[in-house]
Amino acid sequence: MKKPSVVKAFDSEILSPHLAPLGFVRYGNKKYGRVRGDVCQYLFLQVESRMSREFMLEYGAILICQPHESPCLDPGGRFPDGKNGTWYRANSEDSLRRSIDLIAAALPSALIDWLEGSIAIDGFIATYLQWLDKNQHLRKKGHSEFTLACAYALTGEKTVAAEHATQAVRDFEDIYSERPTCDWALDGAQRCKKLLAALRESSTNTLFSDWRTLTVESLKLQPLLGKARP
Numbered sequence: 566m567k568k569p570s571v572v573k574a575f576d577s578e579i580l581s582p583h584l585a586p587l588g589f590v591r592y593g594n595k596k597y598g599r600v601r602g603d604v605c606q607y608l609f610l611q612v613e614s615r616m617s618r619e620f621m622l623e624y625g626a627i628l629i630c631q632p633h634e635s636p637c638l639d640p641g642g643r644f645p646d647g648k649n650g651t652w653y654r655a656n657s658e659d660s661l662r663r664s665i666d667l668i669a670a671a672l673p674s675a676l677i678d679w680l681e682g683s684i685a686i687d688g689f690i691a692t693y694l695q696w697l698d699k700n701q702h703l704r705k706k707g708h709s710e711f712t713l714a715c716a717y718a719l720t721g722e723k724t725v726a727a728e729h730a731t732q733a734v735r736d737f738e739d740i741y742s743e744r745p746t747c748d749w750a751l752d753g754a755q756r757c758k759k760l761l762a763a764l765r766e767s768s769t770n771t772l773f774s775d776w777r778t779l780t781v782e783s784l785k786l787q788p789l790l791g792k793a794r795p
Contacts, residue, residue, distance in 0.1 A: 569661045571612050571620045578665045583672055584608075587680065592788040600789045601684050603630045603719055603773075605780075618656035622668065624676060626683050626692070630773035631715040632756060633780045639703060639712075640683065640696035644668070645675035690716045707736035707753050714760055715773075723764050730764070733757040 572595060580589060580597060588599040589608070598607035604626060611621045625641025627633055643650025645668075653664035683692035693712065697704055710733035717726035737754035740747055763772040781787060 568614065568618050569655060569658045571610060571655050571661065574655075574661050574665050575610060579668060579672070583669065583677070587677075590788065592786070598786065598789050599684075600629065600786065602686060603628050603777075604684050604686065604689050605629050605784075605786060605789065606680055606684060607636060609636075612655075613652070618654070619652040620655055620664070621650050621652050623650070624679070626689060627780070628689070628712065628715050628719070629777050629780045629786065630719065631712060631780070632776045634783045636784060639700070639705065639709070640689075640693045645671045647679075686716060686719050690720070706740060707733050707750065707757075710736060711753060711757055711760075714757065718760065718764060718769050718773075727761060727764050730757045730760045734761070 576591060580591065584597065588601065589597050589606075590599070591597050595610035595612065596607060597609075598605060600606075605628075606626045607624070609623045611623060613619045613621075622644035623638060623641070624644060625636060625638040627637060642648055645651060653667065654660040655664055679692070682688050690713070693716070697709060710729045714726045714730035714733055717723075717729060734754050734757045737750045737757065740750035741754065744750070759772060760769070763769045781790065
């Protein structure tokens with residue numbers, strides 16, 4: 566017996582009426598996103614079909630002016646609680662319908678408010694700081710400070726941005742000194758040093774332009790840029 570399509574149900578009952586009006590589009594088989602300014606927000610459907618037909622919704626946000634080779638969920642999490650999330654049943658048309666109804670009912674308070682509150686750069690910073698405060702065990706040494714450095718650079722707060730970038734350099738270099746096989750940490754330190762130099766020289770626009778290109782190409786975000794709002 567053919568299983569119902571989670572993607573089709575999500576597209577027709579969640580994307581079209583609730584997310585598309587906010588600027589979200591599907592840009593992959595189970596991926597949805599929008600870009601406004603330098604903030605990219607995305608949703609992923611994780612569909613499990615090996616044991617039982619279930620699915621989960623994950624969400625996150627990144628700065629496209631910060632180099633990214635893969636998506637992340639900081640800030641973000643699993644719907645609806647932002648932590649462990651819920652696996653929704655989809656082994657029949659009836660169970661999928663009930664699951665979609667549960668998501669639609671929880672959407673305003675569990676996700677829409679979060680999305681709207683973090684789409685502008687000031688909201689992104691506030692959301693990220695709140696996420697770090699609640700998830701200290703998930704804080705990524707170096708990466709978290711680098712994210713804040715890029716965010717504050719966008720707001721024009723150069724001194725604060727430089728403080729976070731300097732700390733990020735220390736964090737990345739500490740990681741590399743402890744584990745010399747972690748080339749990514751050395752790359753992270755070098756990128757933070759480039760940001761510090763750009764802050765001193767007032768050339769962050771040029772640097773961020775290069776990093777936007779890297780992120781958009783790596784994450785295949787091109788379909789979202791045509792829908793991007795300033």
